[in-house]
Amino acid sequence: MSVTVSADAVPRLGRGVRMRYDKARDRYVLLLPETVVVLNATGAAILELCDGARTVDGIVAALRERYGEVPPEQVHAYLAKLVERRHVEMTHEH
């Protein structure tokens, strides 16, 4: 089963998933009951924007504003991977 991400879906962290800065190790992490997922800078930037209000398109636009050119496929693929692992949930508005 592979997940496809639509541009107008609204992502947010899955239930029971929390993101935070890990000061001791200078990195961003996702916290789950039995796991700590270490995020790279791109991942952290994407997930910070998954606030349950922005659409996937909105996230791509916000990233562009901050970092210049951002390939939407890359954002879609990243989110799809996290949805499959249930670290991220999508709600579809309308």
Added chain:
Amino acid sequence: MSTEIPEGPLGLLAELTYRCPLACAYCSNPIEIAAYRDELSTADWQRVVSEAAELGALQCHLSGGEPLLRRDLAQIVATARDQGLYTNLVTSALGFTEARAAELHDAGLDHVQVSLQADEPTLSDRIAGTPSFDRKLEAARRVRELGWPLTLNVVLHRQNIDRVDRVLAAAEDLGADRIELANTQYYGWAWRNRAALLPSREQLAAAEVTVRAAKERLRGRMEIIYVVPDYYATYPKPCMGGWGARQLVVVPTGDAMPCLAAHELPLPRANVREASLEWIWRDSPMFTAFRGTDWMPDPCASCSRREVDLGGCRCQAFALTGDATRTDPVCHLSPDHHLVEAAVEEANEASTRTDLPLVARPHA
């Protein structure tokens, strides 16, 4: 460089009390439960949680015994949350009343893991030594109603492993997000009950087929974590991710240890009533004894897997051989492997009975 001190623990396992309304024969709690009555105070636990967070811990597992028996559980959760820790309640769910659940929710509890003994009341209550199944289901539903994800934990053994398909169906009915099927680790009361708990090869093979199919079928809906039975494995597991490498366990009386089964190891105690967590983690003999790979004897010392499984479990080596420095006898390269083979042979020869008598652990 092999004994470099790791950058602080990732997780704190706080075993708040060993008291419990249940009496599971597979319980990993120590045999001498009565020796742990002098429990840490609320303020002690709040200090332990804060010191762990300062050391770099990101997660706090609240377990026991039954952690809900501590009236101050929500206070401890609130402190852990204040420190940014991810808080996970590991519970039998007895005592998870509506009021307690709401109080914990308000305190910011992140996650609840409920253990079940089987998929139906008769067997579940027999294994638990106490009528409890119906209340567990009710509590599991409450977890979901309050918006927490639901993780179930079922310890697998000879007496319930044949029902793994029905266990999975029950988990689906409850709307679980995740189920851990954990083959029994032979610590504490499970060690005492080993002969009645160790499954046969045939039982395991059948269960593994079922689990594999269910994983496929439920992918994306319910996550299934299957913890392999290490008596049947070729290599041991890297216990706790390495001794004093990732996890910090504090028991009800304040002893700190790298593994929840380390109670009986012949190492000097390290207690949070007497020392800072930082000293305990970095320098105490309890934590440095088996850190890294320098302590290893052969065959581990010269083995290419020594950084992979770190020589296996020290507590298991001690339980089986009386010497914590030996290679985990689960490893087929261990000179003591025959001890595991003998237990396995017994489980496969003696009889096909799956209802051998169990010794219930005491409640306190």
